[in-house]
Amino acid sequence: MSLDKTAQAYWAANIRVITICLIIWAVVSFGFAILFRPLLAMLPITIGGVDLGFWFAQQGSILTFIVLIFYYTWYMNRLDRKFNVDEQ
Amino acid sequence: MDQFTLNLIVVGSTFALYIGIAIWARAGTTSDYYAASRGVNPIVNGAATAADWMSAASFISMAGLIAFVGYGNSSFLMGWTGGYVLLALLLAPYLRKFGRFTVPEFIGDRFYSTTARITAVICLLVISITYVIGQMTGAGVAFSRFLEVQNTTGLLIASTVVFIYAVLGGMKGITYTQLAQYCVLITAYTIPAVFISLQLTGNPVPPLGLFSTHAESGLPLLSKLDQVLTELGFHDYTGHHGSTLNMFLFTLSLMVGTAGLPHVIIRFFTVPKVADARKSAGWALVFIALLYLTAPAVGAMAKLNIITTIYPDGTAAEPIRYDDRPDWMHNWEQTGLLAFEDKNDDGRIQYYNDRSEEFAPIAEARGWEGNEIVTFNQDILVLANPEIAQLPPWVLALIAAGGLAAALSTAAGLLLAISSAISHDLLKSVFAPNITDKQELLYARISMAFAIALATWLGLNPPGFAAQVVALAFGLAAATLFPALMMGIFSKKMNTHGAVAGMLVGLIATCLYIFTYLGWFFIPGTNMLANTQENWLFGISPLSFGAVGAMLNFATAIIVMKLTKAPPPEIQELVESIRVPRGAGAASDH
Incomplete structure (x- = not known):
């Protein structure tokens, strides 16, 4: 692959992983914790006496955010090496 | 020993520590001063970012903010943490690769225009100055409460301490004092939280305690809280009582605003590599989450x-x-x-x-x-x-030191963002491009002294709208800087006309909307419509408007871009180069 093609493929792979991460980011916060909270409340799952949506609003979303950033970091380090664009 | 003497000793020794660090971390070049020579370990930068980010308000008011509303104010928890995902994925690594010193510098270079740079400087100054007022008043209040001095005296002591380490050490001094301040504030926050959690639930980890059983009644803690509140005529704690649209938009505004705050972004310029910028954002969120997962537990339990x-x-x-x-x-x-x-x-x-x-x-x-x-x-x-948990007096002294650490660390970060915009973006780039590095360093220090004097004056004469200004700062960061930065990285075709038009529309629309309901420049009585839900456009609260402002910015920029000339080829190459990590080391020698 030419240098230009490599850069394009690298960028496309990056956009793909960013999109996936941001979908999860939106689903746990705007989705589970706000918009779909009533739906989630219909599930027979409670944490500490309250519905799942409340847990996502006060803890679950924050924990997911941390996992997302570290996953993205790990994934991108691998991608940087794979496309040979990492810093030496 | 009485409480006052103890407070004095604990606060005094933390201040001595901060000044000691400043003397050790003196800045010798502009690269030291603006970006700590890009030599900060990513985990250290994470802790410094957490201290930079968590203000006196986070430390003192966050738990109460959640506890007095319950579920509805979860927006603060998600908004102020979710922004770091945007930073890590969309901004920090690329801005680090670009390898300059300030946010307006990126906008000016990427959009090849001094107008764009000046527009960004204006946005930055409005955002950071409104934000710093709250920090200075917070420091004054913390002083007067714990050290029994006048508000004014407290504020002057705080300014003097910040003056010493910020003027001397710049970003380098600020980074290592923020690390120390993070340690002080998180220890101070956690100790009483552990004890109240043990007392109420028997669980020593407050975030777990929040979702476990209330020892006295045998009910889940949150069910017990819902029960006593409703029995006294209040809303239940876990229920949803506000507008879903506003909660959605408010959370989004806080997230996007967080990612667009210049004093947070510049922290990511201090790490050695692009990969470190990503990692550092993750650690920053870990250190922030230690407090943000504890705060709702403290709030609910204390209540x-x-x-x-x-x-x-x-x-x-x-x-x-x-x-x-x-x-x-x-x-x-x-x-x-x-x-x-x-x-x-x-x-x-x-x-x-x-x-x-x-x-x-x-x-x-x-x-x-x-x-x-x-x-x-x-x-x-x-x-x-x-006191409620009957802890020894030194814990209260630690809380005093923690509250002050939170206020000072955020103030210092903001002051650096303000002073570097003045010395680097205005003096060096517009008015005196030929100055040497040594001269620029001197100007940077003078700008810092000027920024501290301004912040102190504003802290002494607060414009009477301290509560609203934070909303304005987030709204503007969301509506102006974040879209410009993001499009600068993700759209090769975005040109100067689009970016400037977008920032101006975001700035003006957000200010107009907020001023319509909260008064022109927050002067009471000058609002054109009462600040009630019936009057709000589509029921959108002025506090939630930042997300709308950001959308207007994106839309305007894209339309204007389509109608005007594409950026020159060298700019498109610049965008391609910031998208790949390789070569960031070279940029750091700039």
């Missing part, structure tokens, strides 16, 4: 604890007699943060929601004539915790 203290035999029985109230209530009455008024002259403290129409008949039947806790400042939930 339940206070209610069960007032109603020792349950809400159906008589509340405690005023003369039997615990010592900590007595102590905090002196500060004016807590005040009782025996409206029905029965010598007891009735705490209930006297605005609830449904509860009114019950209150009347019990002979209650109004809520008798007439002042219940939300900050009490954090400040009085050590």
